[in-house]
Amino acid sequence: MDVKNDVVVCTPLEFESLEEMVASMEKAKAEGADVVELCMASMAAPYLSHQVVDQLLERKTLPAIVSFRLKSSRTLSKGGCYDTCLKVLKRALELDVEFVEMDYEVACEVNMAEYLHNRSNTRIIVSNYVNDGRPSVEKLVDIIACMQATGADVIKLDLCVDYITDLAPIFTVLTHCQVPLIAMAVGNSGLISQLLGPKFGGFLVYGSLGGKPVPGLPSLVSLRQVYKLEYTNVDTKVFGLVSNPVAHSKGPILYNPTFRHMGYNGIYVPMLVDDIEEFFETYSGSDFAGFSVGIPHKEAAIRCCDEVHPIAKSIGAVNTIVRRPMDGKLIGYNTDCEAAISAIEDALTDRKVSSKGVPNSTSSLISGRTFVLIGAGGAGRALAFGAKYKGARIVIFNRDYKRAKALADEVSGEALLYEALEMFRPETGAILANASAIGMEPNSHQSPVSKEALRAYDLVFDVVYTPRNTQLLKEAAEVGVTTVSGVEMFVRQALGQFRLFTGGSAPEDLMRKLVMEQF
Numbered sequence: 001m002d003v004k005n006d007v008v009v010c011t012p013l014e015f016e017s018l019e020e021m022v023a024s025m026e027k028a029k030a031e032g033a034d035v036v037e038l039c040m041a042s043m044a045a046p047y048l049s050h051q052v053v054d055q056l057l058e059r060k061t062l063p064a065i066v067s068f069r070l071k072s073s074r075t076l077s078k079g080g081c082y083d084t085c086l087k088v089l090k091r092a093l094e095l096d097v098e099f100v101e102m103d104y105e106v107a108c109e110v111n112m113a114e115y116l117h118n119r120s121n122t123r124i125i126v127s128n129y130v131n132d133g134r135p136s137v138e139k140l141v142d143i144i145a146c147m148q149a150t151g152a153d154v155i156k157l158d159l160c161v162d163y164i165t166d167l168a169p170i171f172t173v174l175t176h177c178q179v180p181l182i183a184m185a186v187g188n189s190g191l192i193s194q195l196l197g198p199k200f201g202g203f204l205v206y207g208s209l210g211g212k213p214v215p216g217l218p219s220l221v222s223l224r225q226v227y228k229l230e231y232t233n234v235d236t237k238v239f240g241l242v243s244n245p246v247a248h249s250k251g252p253i254l255y256n257p258t259f260r261h262m263g264y265n266g267i268y269v270p271m272l273v274d275d276i277e278e279f280f281e282t283y284s285g286s287d288f289a290g291f292s293v294g295i296p297h298k299e300a301a302i303r304c305c306d307e308v309h310p311i312a313k314s315i316g317a318v319n320t321i322v323r324r325p326m327d328g329k330l331i332g333y334n335t336d337c338e339a340a341i342s343a344i345e346d347a348l349t350d351r352k353v354s355s356k357g358v359p360n361s362t363s364s365l366i367s368g369r370t371f372v373l374i375g376a377g378g379a380g381r382a383l384a385f386g387a388k389y390k391g392a393r394i395v396i397f398n399r400d401y402k403r404a405k406a407l408a409d410e411v412s413g414e415a416l417l418y419e420a421l422e423m424f425r426p427e428t429g430a431i432l433a434n435a436s437a438i439g440m441e442p443n444s445h446q447s448p449v450s451k452e453a454l455r456a457y458d459l460v461f462d463v464v465y466t467p468r469n470t471q472l473l474k475e476a477a478e479v480g481v482t483t484v485s486g487v488e489m490f491v492r493q494a495l496g497q498f499r500l501f502t503g504g505s506a507p508e509d510l511m512r513k514l515v516m517e518q519f
């Protein structure tokens with residue numbers, strides 16, 4: 001795990017002027033790029049001259065790829081574009097730049113033998129845009145073979161994927177390809193093509209420059225500071241959060257440094273998943289070792305497991321899935337329930353409130369209280385069953401009343417119409433728990449209930465942890481109600497999850513610190 005691989009991180013620079021290109025090269029270096037791709041087709045027509053290529057390469061501070069993608073030029077006509085492309089690439093070759101990148105169609109038309117003959121150290125990348133949903137392994141192998149026949153030193157596949165499952169053939173091809181291969185999948189579902197690239201043998205990893213996010217590309221800073229791909233190798237176990245949305249999660253900043261701290265060879269990545277069953281059918285290999293399960297998949301994930309822990313089974317939702325090394329079976333757990341309930345109990349204990357009807361010190365401080373729950377999805381189920389087990393009386397509000405009623409029946413509670421939430425006034429000592437996504441970034445100004453209604457509660461808890469201090473919690477604190485943040489639940493569920501993922505202990509102080517630093 002200490003041995004670093006030689007992963008090369010590249011950032012594509014698309015700017016119109018020479019000045020911007022030069023300034024962004026400096027920025028790329030500062031953010032940790034090893035190589036910059038000078039996307040010449042993005043430059044305005046007046047800059048597409050010999051002189052500008054000369055100046056760019058003279059002033060560069062990192063190894064560079066000079067590329068010219070015919071389709072990217074906004075300023076040149078088709079014919080003019082082709083001629084300019086050849087001129088720019090030839091000049092870059094004469095100047096002995098590290099890499100020249102040309103489209104496959106260009107590589108087929110030019111006299112490649114001449115290009116190859118005239119270069120001294122430059123390596124030639126031939127790239128091809130593949131845009132047909134989910135290409136099969138066979139199709140990709142054929143495309144690569146044709147591209148290789150051009151004499152390319154490096155092959156680059158630019159892919160446009162709709163779903164994370166579309167990436168699976170790319171990983172297979174990366175693993176088996178004999179030529180240096182770059183796979184770049186654009187679009188939000190493409191992210192893991194970069195993050196797992198080095199594990200599967202990709203030649204380059206692309207990252208985006210700060211302030212210029214590109215869908216599907218991790219930022220340079222996250223590659224260097226969070227994922228540290230230089231420590232991944234073929235044996236690295238892949239863990240990830242299966243969720244939609246997924247970008248809000250603090251999982252990557254928590255797990256990746258913790259894996260390294262513990263000397264565990266693992267990487268944790270966001271996995272934007274739409275169809276969870278298809279996801280688990282597709283990523284069924286032993287490399288994919290464990291998963292956090294987020295919204296909206298916690299209930300459906302049960303169906304994907306071969307075995308489910310009894311607590312998760314009774315809750316009817318899992319937030320953790322581990323692939324058992326022995327037989328590859330998927331085992332589901334729920335670490336949300338214990339995390340949320342213990343966070344609420346500890347807050348009540350800290351406040352030294354003796355709740356209504358608490359018989360003695362061994363019983364839970366939740367016992368005997370009314371537990372008002374908003375949301376009847378996966379997280380809501382964990383809270384409902386946890387609170388019920390601790391002896392609370394459960395009242396459930398959910399936009400879809402039928403779901404509220406079904407869950408209420410399972411925990412011998414009561415379901416009320418969502419519209420009644422605002423006017424609902426529980427008896428003294430009640431706990432309000434939001435298990436819906438209301439108030440989550442980017443909708444952080446929203447709250448499920450008004451400040452006025454919050455006065456009726458003794459404690460308010462929110463599963464939403466981005467932002468840490470949700471509108472609901474802010475307003476509860478303003479009217480003097482005790483609050484418990486979803487951050488506390490997030491940390492606790494992750495501690496349980498980390499133990500299940502690694503089979504070892506979880507460094508609580510470090511994990512808390514990593515999460516708290518983010519807020």
Ligand SMILES: O=C1C[C@@](O)(C(=O)O)C[C@@H](O)[C@@H]1O
Nearest residue numbers: 249250251292293294319336
């Ligand atoms: O609900 C959550 C939060 C989470 O989805 C996240 O990282 O945001 C991770 C899940 O394990 C957990 O149950």
